[in-house]
Amino acid sequence: MAGHPQPLSPRPGIIAALSVLAVVLAAFGAVLWRAEPGGGPGPADWAALRFTVLQAVLSAVLSVALAIPVARAFARRRFPGRGTLITLLGAPFLLPVIVAILGLLAVFGRSGWLSALLGLAGLPPVQIYGLHGVVLAHVFFNLPLAVRLILQGWQAVPSERFRLAAQLGCGPREVWHLLEWPALRRALPGALAIVFAICLTSFAVALTLGGGPRATTLELAIYQAFRFDFDLGRAAMLSCIQVAVAGVAGLVALSTLPEGGFGAGLDRPVERWDGATPGARIIDALAIAAASLFLILPLAAVIAAGLPGIASLPPPVWRAAGVSVLVALASTVLLLSLALPLAATIAIRRRGWLESIGLLGLTASPLVIGTGLFLLINPLTDPFALALPVTAVVNAVMALPFALRALVPGMQDVLRGYGRLGLSLGMQGAGFWRLVVLPRLRPQIGFAAGLCAALSMGDLGVIALFADPERATLPLQVYRLMGAYRMQSAEAAALLLLVLAFGLFWLCDKGGRSGAEA
Amino acid sequence: MRALTFAACVCFAGTAIAETPELTVYTYDSFVSDWGPGPAVEKAFEQTCACDLKFVGAGDGAALLSRIKLEGERTRADIVLGLDTSLTAAAAATGLFAPHTVSAEFDLPVSWADPVFVPYDWGYFAFVHNADLKAPANLRALGDSDLKIVIQDPRSSTPGLGLLMWVKAAYGDEAAAIWQGLADNIVTVTKGWSEAYGLFLEGEADMVLSYTTSPAYHLIAEDDTSKAAAAFDEGHYMQVEVAGKIAGTDQPELADQFLAFMVTDAFQSIIPTTNWMYPAVTPEDGLPAGFETLIQPQTALLIPAAEAEAVRDAALAEWLDILSR
Numbered sequence: 001m002a003g004h005p006q007p008l009s010p011r012p013g014i015i016a017a018l019s020v021l022a023v024v025l026a027a028f029g030a031v032l033w034r035a036e037p038g039g040g041p042g043p044a045d046w047a048a049l050r051f052t053v054l055q056a057v058l059s060a061v062l063s064v065a066l067a068i069p070v071a072r073a074f075a076r077r078r079f080p081g082r083g084t085l086i087t088l089l090g091a092p093f094l095l096p097v098i099v100a101i102l103g104l105l106a107v108f109g110r111s112g113w114l115s116a117l118l119g120l121a122g123l124p125p126v127q128i129y130g131l132h133g134v135v136l137a138h139v140f141f142n143l144p145l146a147v148r149l150i151l152q153g154w155q156a157v158p159s160e161r162f163r164l165a166a167q168l169g170c171g172p173r174e175v176w177h178l179l180e181w182p183a184l185r186r187a188l189p190g191a192l193a194i195v196f197a198i199c200l201t202s203f204a205v206a207l208t209l210g211g212g213p214r215a216t217t218l219e220l221a222i223y224q225a226f227r228f229d230f231d232l233g234r235a236a237m238l239s240c241i242q243v244a245v246a247g248v249a250g251l252v253a254l255s256t257l258p259e260g261g262f263g264a265g266l267d268r269p270v271e272r273w274d275g276a277t278p279g280a281r282i283i284d285a286l287a288i289a290a291a292s293l294f295l296i297l298p299l300a301a302v303i304a305a306g307l308p309g310i311a312s313l314p315p316p317v318w319r320a321a322g323v324s325v326l327v328a329l330a331s332t333v334l335l336l337s338l339a340l341p342l343a344a345t346i347a348i349r350r351r352g353w354l355e356s357i358g359l360l361g362l363t364a365s366p367l368v369i370g371t372g373l374f375l376l377i378n379p380l381t382d383p384f385a386l387a388l389p390v391t392a393v394v395n396a397v398m399a400l401p402f403a404l405r406a407l408v409p410g411m412q413d414v415l416r417g418y419g420r421l422g423l424s425l426g427m428q429g430a431g432f433w434r435l436v437v438l439p440r441l442r443p444q445i446g447f448a449a450g451l452c453a454a455l456s457m458g459d460l461g462v463i464a465l466f467a468d469p470e471r472a473t474l475p476l477q478v479y480r481l482m483g484a485y486r487m488q489s490a491e492a493a494a495l496l497l498l499v500l501a502f503g504l505f506w507l508c509d510k511g512g513r514s515g516a517e518a
Numbered sequence: 519m520r521a522l523t524f525a526a527c528v529c530f531a532g533t534a535i536a537e538t539p540e541l542t543v544y545t546y547d548s549f550v551s552d553w554g555p556g557p558a559v560e561k562a563f564e565q566t567c568a569c570d571l572k573f574v575g576a577g578d579g580a581a582l583l584s585r586i587k588l589e590g591e592r593t594r595a596d597i598v599l600g601l602d603t604s605l606t607a608a609a610a611a612t613g614l615f616a617p618h619t620v621s622a623e624f625d626l627p628v629s630w631a632d633p634v635f636v637p638y639d640w641g642y643f644a645f646v647h648n649a650d651l652k653a654p655a656n657l658r659a660l661g662d663s664d665l666k667i668v669i670q671d672p673r674s675s676t677p678g679l680g681l682l683m684w685v686k687a688a689y690g691d692e693a694a695a696i697w698q699g700l701a702d703n704i705v706t707v708t709k710g711w712s713e714a715y716g717l718f719l720e721g722e723a724d725m726v727l728s729y730t731t732s733p734a735y736h737l738i739a740e741d742d743t744s745k746a747a748a749a750f751d752e753g754h755y756m757q758v759e760v761a762g763k764i765a766g767t768d769q770p771e772l773a774d775q776f777l778a779f780m781v782t783d784a785f786q787s788i789i790p791t792t793n794w795m796y797p798a799v800t801p802e803d804g805l806p807a808g809f810e811t812l813i814q815p816q817t818a819l820l821i822p823a824a825e826a827e828a829v830r831d832a833a834l835a836e837w838l839d840i841l842s843r
Contacts (some may be wrong), residue, residue: 002694034588035584044838061759097714098712098716101713102716102720104715105717105720105722109720109721109722110666110721110722110723111720111721111722118614129705172842203709204708204709204713206706207671207706207707207709207710208706208707208708208713208717209706210706211704211705211707212704212706212841212842213671213705213707213837213838213841213842214841216842220671220673220674223673223674224673224674227577227581227584227674228580228671228673228674230583230584230587232588234657291569316552367738371588374588375588378589379592382594384574425786439639451532470552475553476547479547479712480548480552481545481553481555482549482712482716483547483548483551483710483711483712483731483793484548484551484553484554485735485736485739486553487714487715487716487719494637499593
C-alpha cells in the first residue's frame with residue numbers, strides 16, 4: 001500500500017513514535033548511566049526468565065483461545081443487554097492488582113465459594129496456588145481484552161458479506177472458512193502479542209498465586225535488584241531482557257499479519273444467518289454464560305466486600321479520587337494525540353516494527369522507567385512537583401499498545417476503502433481526518449480512550465515512586481488503607497475505584513458506539 | 519531552590535521572619551499516609567519549631583535506602599526516618615549520614631549505642647491468628663503442624679526479611695531444617711505485608727507473619743478481640759526503626775531539633791495507635807489501654823546491624839533454595 005498516494009501524511013505518526021521511543025530510551029539511559037558495570041545474568045535470572053516466558057505464553061494462548069468462542073457468540077447473537085454485558089465483562093482488566101487477587105480468592109481460594117461448594121460434596125478445597133493459579137488469574141485479567149480485540153476484528157466484516165454468504169447457501173462451516181477465519185487471522189496475532197506482553201511484567205499476581213519463590217518473574221528480579229541489592233546495572237540489564245523478549249514476540253506476531261481485508265460496506269446491521277441452527281445457539285449461550293460467570297463472580301465478591309464501607313469513606317479517599325480522574329483524563333488526551341497519527345502511519349506504511357515501539361512502554365519495567373525519569377528530572381526540578389504529569393505520561397505510553405491494536409485494523413480498512421475516493425475529492429490531511437477517519441473509527445477511538453482512562457485510574461504505576469502526602473492517587477490510597485489495617489475502608493475505596501474506572505470506560509466506549517450497531 | 523531559600527535567610531537574617539525554614543523528612547509511605555503518624559507528627563513539630571516540616575514518602579524502608587543512594591549527595595532530604603537495623607550498616611556506609619546529638623533513656627529490650635541513628639519505635643515479629651486457634655509453641659512445632667501460614671517475600675518486604683533473620687537468629691545452622699519443616703505450611707508468599715494480611719483476613723490461612731502489636735489495632739480501633747499473636751518460646755525477632763540526619767543538610771540545627779523532638783512524649787505518644795509499634799521512649803502516660811493485653815516475648819532476638827547484611831545474603835540463598843524445590 002505504500003506505493004500510491006495517501007490522503008494522510010505518515011509524518012505526525014513518526015514523530016509520535018519517536019517521542020515515545022525517546023521517553024523510554026532516555027529513562028533507560030539514565031538508569032544505565034548511573035549504574036556501575038555489573039556481570040551478566042546468573043542462573044537465578046535464567047530461571048526467572050524461563051518461568052516468566054512459560055507463564056506468559058500459557059496465559060496468552062489460553063486467554064486468546066478461550067476468547068474465540070466467546071467473541072464468536074457475541075458476534076452472532078443479538079439480545080437485550082448485550083452491549084452492557086460486553087462492557088461489563090471488561091471490568092476485571094481495570095481492577096488494581098491486589099483487589100483483583102482478593103476477588104479471585106474469594107471465589108477460587110482455599111476458603112472461597114468454590115471450595116465451600118466442594119466441601120458440601122465432601123471434597124477437599126481447591127488448590128489454587130501454583131502455575132495454574134497464575135494462569136487462571138492472568139486469563140481473568142486478559143480474557144475480556146482478547147474478546148474485545150477479536151470481536152472488533154469480526155465486526156470489521158461488512159454485513160453485505162454475510163448477506164452474500166447466506167444467499168449463496170453457505171452454512172456455518174463455509175462462513176467460518178470464507179469470512180470468520182480470515183478476519184480472525186487479522187486479530188489473533190495482535191491479541192496474542194499484547195496479552196503476552198502484559199503477562200511478561202506480572203509480579204505480585206505471579207508471586208501470590210504462584211505460591212512462592214518458584215514463581216519468581218523477571219519483574220520481581222528487577223525489583224529485588226533495585227530495592228534489595230541496589231544494583232542498578234542488574235535492574236537495567238534484566239529490564240532490557242524483558243523488553244527484548246516482548247519486542248521479539250511483538251515482531252513475530254505482527255509480521256504474520258495477512259494483507260488485505262473485506263472492503264468497505266454500507267454499514268447495514270449485520271445479520272448472521274449462519275448462527276440460526278439450534279446447535280449454534282446452544283454453543284453460543286454456553287460460551288457467554290461461562291465467561292460471564294467466570295468474570296463476574298470475582299467482581300461480585302469485590303463489590304460485596306466494598307459496599308459496607310462505602311458510606312463512611314474518609315475524605316482523603318474522595319480527594320484522591322478527584323486527583324485520579326484528572327490524571328486519567330489528561331493521559332487519555334495524550335494517548336489519543338499519540339495513537340491516532342501513529343495508527344495512520346502504521347496503516348500507510350504497514351510496518352510491524354512501528355507498532356512494536358508501542359509495546360515498549362508496556363513491557364519496560366515501570367520501576368526502571370520511573371527511576372529513570374526520576375534521575376532525569378531530579379537535577380532540573382523537584383520530581384515530586386511533577387509527580388502527577390509524569391504519571392499521566394507514563395500511563396498514556398503504557399496504554400498505547402492497546403489503543404494501536406484497537407485502531408490499526410480499522411484505520412487500514414478506512415484507508416483502503418476510502419483513501420482513493422478522498423483523494424479524488426481533494427480531501428487531505430485535516431479534512432480527511434474530520435470527514436472520514438474520525439466518524440468511521442468512532443467506536444475504536446471510544447474503546448481506546450475508555451481503556452486508557454480506566455487503566456490510568458486503576459494503575460498504581462510510577463506514583464508510588466514519587467508519592468508525597470498531598471498528591472496521592474486512588475490506587476495508592478487503597479494500598480495505604482490496607483497498610484494501615486483498614487481493610488473495610490480499603491475494600492470500599494477499591495469499589496469506588498472500580499466504579500469510577502468503569503464509569504470512565506463506559507462513557508467513552510458508549511460515546512463511541514452510540515448510533516453504531518456494535 | 520533550597521539554596522536560594524537559604525541564601526535569602528542569610529541575607530535577611532535579623533530583619534524580619536524572612537521565609538519559614540523547611541525541613542524535609544524522607545520516610546516510608548505508610549508513615550506519611552493519612553492514617554499513619556505523619557500528619558499528627560507534622561502538626562506537633564510545627565508548633566514548636568516555627569518551620570515547615572515536609573514529609574516525602576518512598577515505598578518501604580528498603581526502598582527508602584535505595585532512594586537515598588540514588589540521590590546521593592544531591593538529596594533534598596534533611597532527615598531520613600524509617601530505616602531498621604537490617605539497613606543501618608549499609609546506610610551508614612554511604613557516608614551520607616551525620617552523627618546525632620540525642621541522649622535519651624530508651625525503653626528497648628536491647629541496649630542502644632548507635633552514634634548515627636536514633637530509634638523512634640520498635641516491635642516484635644509474630645504470627646497472628648484467630649484467638650480461638652490453639653497456636654504452636656515455636657517455629658519447629660509450627661513446621662510439624664498442619665497449620666497454613668502466609669508469609670512475605672524477603673526480597674520485597676520488611677517482615678519477610680524479618681522472618682529470615684528470626685529463623686537464623688534462633689536456630690543458626692539448623693535454619694535450613696526449620697525452613698524445610700515450614701515449607702508445606704506456607705500457602706503462599708506475597709509481595710508485601712498488606713497482601714499477606716489481607717489474605718489472612720479473607721481466611722486463606724490460619725496464621726500470618728505480622729507483629730505482636732497487630733491484635734492491638736483490632737482491639738483498640740475495631741473493638742474486636744478475635745485476633746491474637748502466638749508467643750514462641752525460642753524468642754521473637756525485633757525490628758527497631760530509626761532516623762538519621764543527612765550530613766549535607768542545609769538545616770543542621772533544625773534537623774537536630776527534630777531528632778531531639780522525636781524522643782519526646784509529643785512524638786512518642788502518637789506512635790502506638792498510628793504506627794502500631796512500641797514507642798522507643800515510653801511516654802509519661804504509659805501505653806494506650808489495650809497494649810497490656812499483648813503477649814510479652816521472653817527472649818528478644820536481634821542480629822547486630824554490622825552482621826545483618828552478611829547474614830541476610832546467606833539466609834536468602836538458603837531460603838530460595840529450599841522453597842523453590
